[in-house]
Amino acid sequence: KAGVTQTPRYLIKTRGQQVTLSCSPISGHRSVSWYQQTPGQGLQFLFEYFSETQRNKGNFPGRFSGRQFSNSRSEMNVSTLELGDSALYLCASSPGGSSYGYTFGSGTRLTVV
Amino acid sequence: AQRVTQPEKLLSVFKGAPVELKCNYSYSGSPELFWYVQYSRQRLQLLLRHISRESIKGFTADLNKGETSFHLKKPFAQEEDSAMYYCALTIQGAQKLVFGQGTRLTINP
Numbered sequence: 001k002a003g004v005t006q007t008p009r010y011l012i013k014t015r016g017q018q019v020t021l022s023c024s025p026i027s028g029h030r031s032v033s034w035y036q037q038t039p040g041q042g043l044q045f046l047f048e049y050f051s052e053t054q055r056n057k058g059n060f061p062g063r064f065s066g067r068q069f070s071n072s073r074s075e076m077n078v079s080t081l082e083l084g085d086s087a088l089y090l091c092a093s094s095p096g097g098s099s100y101g102y103t104f105g106s107g108t109r110l111t112v113v
Numbered sequence: 114a115q116r117v118t119q120p121e122k123l124l125s126v127f128k129g130a131p132v133e134l135k136c137n138y139s140y141s142g143s144p145e146l147f148w149y150v151q152y153s154r155q156r157l158q159l160l161l162r163h164i165s166r167e168s169i170k171g172f173t174a175d176l177n178k179g180e181t182s183f184h185l186k187k188p189f190a191q192e193e194d195s196a197m198y199y200c201a202l203t204i205q206g207a208q209k210l211v212f213g214q215g216t217r218l219t220i221n222p
Binding site (some may be wrong): 081 | 149
């Protein structure tokens with residue numbers, strides 16, 4: 001059974017650019033969440049999607065957005081990149097949501113220069 | 114707001130010794146608590162959740178609502194237990210995990 005797949009693994013972008021990260025959940029999982037991991041702030045919740053609907057959003061600026069497709073695949077987008085957006089972005093999937101426990105992907109490491 | 118505190122950033126114990134990783138939370142209702150683990154160069158993975166009351170790899174954790182704690186314990190540490198451990202909380206319907214800052218556990222031979 002394939003795990004959660006995130007692409008790309010690494011990204012280097014320039015300040016002001018935008019970036020799109022992709023996540024393919026485990027087959028049959030309808031809930032996809034995104035987390036930002038940094039050394040200073042740890043793991044912080046970005047948003048969660050279930051059946052193409054955003055059910056919750058973390059405390060991040062509007063530059064961070066996401067979406068989920070009918071096949072449960074998800075993308076997150078960050079516009080007008082700032083140096084502080086450099087982080088490991090983790091995607092996680094679950095059959096139904098946070099109470100089930102999540103399976104995490106390997107992450108996309110974004111570096112903004 | 115919900116908060117999870119792991120007071121120890123680093124914890125080092127000898128192989129065969131008991132280990133306890135502390136986790137305290139702040140939430141007035143009935144949370145669901147989890148432990149996640151990240152071994153070197155591996156993905157973050159679910160270790161156990163309080164609702165299932167199971168023992169995984171010899172680890173157990175009991176939810177103490179009176180002390181708002183969910184400490185992770187293992188009676189005899191093994192070298193392969195060396196990893197980063199995160200305590201996390203969710204509340205029903207919130208669809209998000211609130212993580213602690215993590216404890217890096219090192220088991221010395």
